[in-house]
Amino acid sequence: xxxxxxxxxxxxxxxxxxxxxxxxxxxxxxxxxxxxxxxxxxxxxxxxxxxxxxxxxxxxxxxxxxxxxxxxxxxxxxxxxxxxxxxxxxxxxxxxxxxxxxxxxxxxxxxxxxxxxxxxxxxxxxxxxxxx
Numbered sequence: 001x002x003x004x005x006x007x008x009x010x011x012x013x014x015x016x017x018x019x020x021x022x023x024x025x026x027x028x029x030x031x032x033x034x035x036x037x038x039x040x041x042x043x044x045x046x047x048x049x050x051x052x053x054x055x056x057x058x059x060x061x062x063x064x065x066x067x068x069x070x071x072x073x074x075x076x077x078x079x080x081x082x083x084x085x086x087x088x089x090x091x092x093x094x095x096x097x098x099x100x101x102x103x104x105x106x107x108x109x110x111x112x113x114x115x116x117x118x119x120x121x122x123x124x125x126x127x128x129x130x131x132x
Contacts, residue, residue: 004129008035010101014077014119015129016059021101022077022119029078029116030104032099033065036129038100045084047089047096051107054082057116062106065096077119080110 003090019037023030038044046066056062056076063074084107088095095103110116120128 002035004036004126007039007129008101009023009120009122009125013101014116015125015128016075016077016119018073018075020075020077023104023117024113024116025107026084027109027113028109029080029108029113031077031106031108032104033074033096033100034125035100037072038097041065041072042069043067044093047093047105049085049089050082052082052085052117055080056082056108058118065093074105076106076108078108078110078115079112080108083107083109 001039013023015021015034019034021032021034044065044067046055048064050062058076060076061073065072065074086104089105122125
């Protein structure tokens, strides 16, 4: 397990209390799991993802991760429609362990992009991790 000071937490992402990240890219938002989440889960062996076209409200469960340790739910950080899923994860779920920020899970067309401002910035997310 990594120490908090060893975690890779990019400044340009927003984070959730459930350890997902969100990154605005044009008119969509990519979503994945944080370095902390992948470190805690251990070796990820399966990713269950929604279908393109599925819609979710912020904080809805949108999939699961299975690791050698546990099954963990994924919660969408922003309301909207799934416009892409990372098909590479079907055959290579371990990509999330190798680089959780290149290994995005879904891409969302948000209903309201301003919801991104309700998520945690890097400093607030670090404070949350220190409290856990």
